[in-house]
Amino acid sequence: MNDSKKLFHELNVHVLTLAPGIDEQKLARRLEDVLANYSIEIKSQIDMETDIEEKVMMFLSAKELEGASQDTLSSYYYILRQFWNFTKKAATQVTTQDIRAFLASFNQNKRSTISTKLTTLNSFFEWLVREDMLLRSPTLKIKSPKVEKRNPKGLNIAELEKVRESCNTLRQRAMIEVFYSTGCRLSELRSLDRADINHQSMSAKVIGKGNKERVVYLSFKALYHLNKYLNSRTDECDALFVTQRRPFRRIANSSIQDEIDKVEKASGIDKKLTPHVLRHTFANLSMDSGIELADLQHLLGHSNPATTLVYTTVSEERKKQAFKKFHVQ
Structure with missing residues (x-):
């Protein structure tokens, strides 16, 4: 089959698929008339x-x-x-x-x-x-595989304290506290500059997914350890977290994870410690404290409320507190 016949066959099949009631003989004649005016060569x-x-x-x-x-x-x-x-x-x-x-x-x-x-x-x-480069997506008929839904694993309060006490440097402690206090993603924390921190309101502006800006908040403990780290620095780099060696520059994502890995190893906790685990810890403990779901959504930077719903599973601590509060003696 030459290239012209291949094209004729493919066009014929596509048109009949899109318009099944069309007169096939008339279609064939019209395609032959049009294609006769062209020199056709299939792509290599x-x-x-x-x-x-x-x-x-x-x-x-x-x-x-x-x-x-x-x-x-x-x-x-x-x-x-x-x-x-x-x-x-x-x-x-x-x-x-x-x-x-x-x-x-x-x-x-x-x-x-x-x-x-x-x-x-x-x-x-x-x-x-x-963009009109394709008539129909070939993925339409494919269903996404069912993924087992798991509740996001965060640290409990005892594990969080172990992590805090296992930090060996001012930078490590500041990172842990800022991650936990703000619920920031790794990329969000890395992009923070000193100027993004509002010490008076104990808040920070971060740029999240979709280039959307939101405000997150620092606890007294987070601000204390962050200031302790910042005051120890002698560089003039604008970044909130920088490398430890000259030339001082914004720390890389991989270096942040390396620091978190060191803290995990020193803490001896059974769970894997990552920036996202600290984000889950912030969300889970916030829910245990009674935060409204809509408020948590905004603090985490979720554009879809359904994403935040994974944190609504009632923890054992919340069940215990509810029992103590409402149980009739």
Whole structure:
């Protein structure tokens, strides 16, 4: 089958799929009349592979303009690069079966990992449809795998105190206290500058997901240890947390996690300690203290209230306090 016949066949199939009641003979004659005016040559394999890569880069540029964080963009790029290396097709030729085969190649991974890959592909192909580069997304018929819902694991008060007492440097203690007091994400804390801290109102302005600004608050303990750390510094770097060696500069995400890992090891707690665990600790203990769900949503920077609902599971402490408060003697 030559290239012209291949194109004729593909167009015929697509039109009949979109308009099943159309007169097939009339359609065939019209397609033949139109295609007779063109010299048709199918794309080479290299052109096909380049096509999807180019569209991925356009997609990432669009997401960056929409305010996606660098971490999100890096995740998109990593997954989409995996996909174009796997399929080696032009974006318009990708089928539902191609998507399923790609996801099936990760069967040994957690369902949450596969779900993330599908979400990324869905976002990419839906963007192509909105930009009129594609008629229909090949991900539409694929259901996301069921992911086991787990309550976010935070520290209890005893574990939090162990973590606090295991900090060996002023910077470590300040990080722990600011993470716990504000419920900030790792990228949010890293981006903070000294000027973002309002000492009078004991608050800070952070830039969250979608480039949205919100105000978070520092406890007396957090502000005390943060000031202790800041007063020990001799550099003039604007960043709130900086490297320990010259040239002083804003600390990297990986370095923050390294510091948290050191504290975890020194504390001897059984749970994995990460910035996100400290964020969960802030949310869980806030719920135990009776915070309103809408207030917690704003403090955490959740755009969707449903995201905050995972913290509404009643803890043992809250049940015990409710019993003491309302139990009839």
